[in-house]
Amino acid sequence: MRQSRTTKWILGFYTLGVFLFMHIPLAVIVLFSFSDKRVLALPIRGWTLDWYRQMLEDERLYTGLFNSLKVASTATLLATFLGTLGAFAVMRWKFFGRNVFRSAVVIPILLPGIVTGVAMLSFFGTAGIPLGLATVIIGHATFGFPVVFNMVNARLARLPRSLEEASADLGATPAQTFRRVIFPSIRSAIIAGALLAFTLSFDEIVVTIFLTGKDNTLPMEIYSRLRFGMTPEINAAVTAILTASAVLVLLSTWFSRKA
Amino acid sequence: MSAALSFTAVEHQRRGKGFWATFLPPFLWMAGFYLVPLAVLLSLAFQKHEYVHIIQEFTWENFATALSPAYRPALIRTLYVASAVTLVDMVIALPAAYFLAFHAGRWKTLLTVLILLPLWSSYLVRVFAWRIILGKAGILNWVLIKAGILDAPSPMFVYNLFSMGLTLCYIWLPFMILPLVTAFERLPRNLLEASSDLGADGFATFRRVTLPLVMPGLLAGSLSVFSLTSGDYLTPALIGGPGDSLVGNIIAGQFGVASNYPLGSAISALVLAVLFVLMAILAKKRVLESF
Numbered sequence: 001m002r003q004s005r006t007t008k009w010i011l012g013f014y015t016l017g018v019f020l021f022m023h024i025p026l027a028v029i030v031l032f033s034f035s036d037k038r039v040l041a042l043p044i045r046g047w048t049l050d051w052y053r054q055m056l057e058d059e060r061l062y063t064g065l066f067n068s069l070k071v072a073s074t075a076t077l078l079a080t081f082l083g084t085l086g087a088f089a090v091m092r093w094k095f096f097g098r099n100v101f102r103s104a105v106v107i108p109i110l111l112p113g114i115v116t117g118v119a120m121l122s123f124f125g126t127a128g129i130p131l132g133l134a135t136v137i138i139g140h141a142t143f144g145f146p147v148v149f150n151m152v153n154a155r156l157a158r159l160p161r162s163l164e165e166a167s168a169d170l171g172a173t174p175a176q177t178f179r180r181v182i183f184p185s186i187r188s189a190i191i192a193g194a195l196l197a198f199t200l201s202f203d204e205i206v207v208t209i210f211l212t213g214k215d216n217t218l219p220m221e222i223y224s225r226l227r228f229g230m231t232p233e234i235n236a237a238v239t240a241i242l243t244a245s246a247v248l249v250l251l252s253t254w255f256s257r258k259a
Numbered sequence: 260m261s262a263a264l265s266f267t268a269v270e271h272q273r274r275g276k277g278f279w280a281t282f283l284p285p286f287l288w289m290a291g292f293y294l295v296p297l298a299v300l301l302s303l304a305f306q307k308h309e310y311v312h313i314i315q316e317f318t319w320e321n322f323a324t325a326l327s328p329a330y331r332p333a334l335i336r337t338l339y340v341a342s343a344v345t346l347v348d349m350v351i352a353l354p355a356a357y358f359l360a361f362h363a364g365r366w367k368t369l370l371t372v373l374i375l376l377p378l379w380s381s382y383l384v385r386v387f388a389w390r391i392i393l394g395k396a397g398i399l400n401w402v403l404i405k406a407g408i409l410d411a412p413s414p415m416f417v418y419n420l421f422s423m424g425l426t427l428c429y430i431w432l433p434f435m436i437l438p439l440v441t442a443f444e445r446l447p448r449n450l451l452e453a454s455s456d457l458g459a460d461g462f463a464t465f466r467r468v469t470l471p472l473v474m475p476g477l478l479a480g481s482l483s484v485f486s487l488t489s490g491d492y493l494t495p496a497l498i499g500g501p502g503d504s505l506v507g508n509i510i511a512g513q514f515g516v517a518s519n520y521p522l523g524s525a526i527s528a529l530v531l532a533v534l535f536v537l538m539a540i541l542a543k544k545r546v547l548e549s550f
Contacts, residue, residue: 004461007461008362011354011357011358011362012358012362014354014355014358015354015355015358015359018351018352018354018355018436019355019370019373021351021429021432022373022374022377022429022432022433023373023376023377024392025377025385025388025389025392025429026376026377026380026385026388028388028391028392028398029380029384029385029388032391039396040391041391041394041396041397041398041401042398042401043401081284082284082285082288083285085280085281085282085284085285086281086282086285086286088281089278089281089282089285089286092277092278092281093277093278093281093282095278095282101286103538103542104289104294105285105289107293107538108293109483110482110483110486110534110538111486111490111531111534112486112487112489112490112491112507112530112534113487113490114490114491114492114507114510114511114527115300115490115510115527115530115531116293116296118300118510118514118523118524118527119293119296119297119299119300119527120292120296121514122296122299122300122303122520122524123292123295123296123299123300126299138292141288141292142288142289142292142293145285145288145289149285199375199378199379200378202379203378203379203380203381203382205382205383205493206490206491206492206493209511210514218381219381219382219383222381222383222384223383223493226383226387226497230384230387230390230391234384235384238380238381238384241379241380241381242376242379242380245379246372246376246379249372249375249379250372253368253372
């Protein structure tokens with residue numbers, strides 16, 4: 001690839017612009033979480049950590065956060081289990097309708113959340129299942145499943161079959177082969193899929209609006225407050241979550257590089 | 260569990276316990292919690308609605324209402340807003356993903372994390388941030404007045420088709436960039452070198468070698484962005500103008516305040532029909548596997 005330096009520089013500046021576009025709104029959120037005015041407008045005259053103190057004392061934010069963590073972790077576990085199994089089924093066995101199954105699996109992430117939401121709402125209503133965090137978990141697991149499936153499926157497809165055959169030839173049992181050959185090579189794909197499923201679930205609101213009962217997840221709690229306008233306290237909460245997840249991911253990238 | 264995970268060549272043909280153990284759980288989940296709900300939704304679309312009651316009687320009425328002048332504008336608006344957002348995101352994402360895959364060097368991991376970063380904050384708050392930027396008392400107005408371009412704050416930047424479109428492009432951009440970065444990364448470099456050795460200039464190589472090879476990723480990203488945009492109703496509600504509602508707003512209204520499930524289902528069915536046609540076209544190009 002011999003590209004002129006000019007092309008490279010133009011591309012570089014363009015990319016810089018794209019990243020600015022993606023991050024200026026985040027910068028705005030972080031900035032106003034430290035402003036001592038309640039009004040979210042420039043200029044900022046004084047700085048404060050008051051909103052963080054208020055956030056830490058806010059019981060309803062904690063309840064929302066706790067519910068969101070509960071929903072996201074349960075849904076992610078289910079999605080990871082189902083997605084990994086499904087990827088194996090498609091990869092290992094030829095069966096009638098395999099291609100249909102494989103295409104149908106991705107439908108929940110391809111259809112807009114609102115369709116998933118109203119379909120499940122109608123279904124739970126018809127079946128007489130009461131709405132609550134459990135129905136939210138079912139909804140989230142259903143769109144998390146294809147996320148994990150795709151990651152694991154893509155990795156399995158590139159895994160040379162000869163590795164397993166070699167392992168079997170050397171006398172390993174199927175369980176040993178799985179544990180010592182297959183699993184290590186798909187582990188990072190499973191983790192990546194689970195992380196993405198967790199991310200999508202943690203911030204999900206469209207499906208949640210239709211499927212939740214009285215319990216609010218964090219996005220639902222934020223939504224109920226946004227009707228009266230944004231508060232610096234929400235900025236503080238979002239900044240805190242953003243920092244926590246960025247630190248976690250940077251740490252995990254750092255560790256996985258060391259390993 | 261060990262039976263489920265037997266990996267000898269023979270087993271590939273012979274389905275046994277292993278097949279059922281791996282296939283059944285995801286299949287039953289999908290069927291029970293996704294396909295059945297979709298079927299329930301579709302069946303509602305063909306039932307009568309009177310006051311708040313659903314009458315189990317076959318009718319096309321809901322579809323006629325859905326396509327009537329009361330709802331048609333929102334359907335058409337959704338089609339062109341979603342197409343425009345998809346196109347703009349494509350233009351934004353292609354060069355950036357290319358740069359990331361080929362020239363980012365040691366910054367690549369950091370930049371990839373940065374693409375994901377917005378997804379860890381909050382969708383709602385990010386939409387709201389644009390209100391802080393574009394609003395009448397917003398940052399953009401402040402900057403323009405400081406720069407002497409405007410004399411007084413203008414309300415023209417927010418609560419209209421522009422602010423809605425811009426925010427939609429922003430919100431769904433990561434779903435275009437990520438599959439594109441993956442597609443560029445999987446590109447065999449030697450093909451590009453071969454093309455250049457055979458005398459093709461940079462642009463010809465891009466158009467005739469690179470682009471066709473990343474096409475599945477590009478189409479996968481486009482399908483995601485199109486679908487996410489056409490189902491979004493919180494962005495139009497939070498930052499669009501009063502007349503800018505998309506089909507999602509109407510569906511949400513029918514399943515909410517209006518409590519007319521059959522009409523809401525019929526409109527959802529129309530959305531499903533459009534997306535299924537798109538998917539069927541793209542499935543032929545093996546796009547569905549590159550998500």
